[in-house]
Amino acid sequence: MSLPDLASYRAYLAAHTEEWAVLDSLCLIPISRFYRDRRVFDVLFRDYLPAIARAATTATVECWSAGCASGEEAYTILIGWKLLVGAEEPAPPLHMLGTDADPTLIERARDACYPPSALKDLPSDWLAVAFQQSPEGCLLRAEFRQGADFLCQNLREALPSQSFDVILCRNFVFTYFDSDMQRTMVDRLTSRLSERGLLVIGATETLPEGCAGVVALDQRLGIYARDGAVDCR
Ligand SMILES: C[S@@+](CC[C@H](N)C(=O)[O-])C[C@H]1O[C@@H](n2cnc3c(N)ncnc32)[C@H](O)[C@@H]1O
Structure with a gap:
């Protein structure tokens, strides 16, 4: 045209x-990569995810990466859950749902094979344990893919039906959507947060003025809790 x-x-x-x-x-x-915004993942793995593991009353901890691209952030959480959170204390298995509007990215997430550039921020010992070389690139080992599901879904049109202990919605809604749509999205995302759930937005993003339903736990890192939840650190 x-x-x-x-x-x-x-x-x-x-x-x-x-x-x-x-x-x-x-x-x-x-654009995405593993362990993107290192400080956010450091703090999630040190403070918030162990607390969620300790407080879990369900058979699995449910996590959602909304706008997951090729699965980089979703798998970062799964790898850290196995290597860090679960290694230090008994933790229920983590189920990770990744959704994205782009079907090609969802296929890539399911393939779980990445170029080295996508892995440059991942701690090197994690890289050595979790990945193997393949002719196509760095392939995530099967044990670290366990618990991951990926779904092509446009967040403007649909939401997963279940509720989540952690929702990551980073580097798209609160960067690219206008403020009315951002407010709508906060309402929709919090409608899927469990009672003690965490909402994590991008480290360079802020929530729009006047949105209710969540309170900041660490605004600088974009970590929020459902309003009224017990502080889960
Ligand atoms: C910049 S990437 C961020 C990936 C990851 N969350 C991160 O922070 O590294 C934004 C992703 O959001 C997805 N996206 C954009 N609009 C969307 C929508 N309406 N519904 C679902 N996914 C969407 C894009 O396809 C892209 O993969």
Whole structure:
């Protein structure tokens, strides 16, 4: 398609509603990596996830990575849960659901094979234990994929039906959506948080003014708890 200017494209969009899906897909930004924003994961693994493991009353701890790209953040939590949280105290298994609007990324997440650049922030001992070399790249070993499920789902249109002890929603909603949509998303995300659940947003993101339902535990790192929950550190 060749159109002379933005106004023409706006007119085209108005006349061809199917074009919105094309535009939407062009706006998905797939950048991610393991252990992205090191300090956030350090604090989650040191303080918050062990507390969730200790307080768990269910057979599994439920975690959701919303906008999971190729699974980098989802698997970071699973690896750390196995190597750190579960190694220090008895912890129930963690079930991780990763959702993303891009079906190609979801396929990659299921394949769990990554270029070295995606792993550069992962602690080197974790890298050695959790990955093996394959002709296609660094392949996550099967034992670290256990408990992971990936689903193609557009967060504007649908939500998982269950509730979660931890929801990671980093580096998309609170960067790319307008503030009304961000407020709507806070309501929708908190509707899926368990009583003591944590919401983790991007370290460079902030929640929009006047949104209720969560309180900051560590605003600098983007870590929030459901409002009214007992402090779970
Ligand atoms: C910049 S990546 C962030 C990945 C990861 N959360 C992180 O922080 O490293 C943003 C991801 O959000 C996904 N995304 C964008 N809009 C979405 C939507 N409406 N529903 C679900 N996923 C979406 C993109 O496909 C992309 O994989």
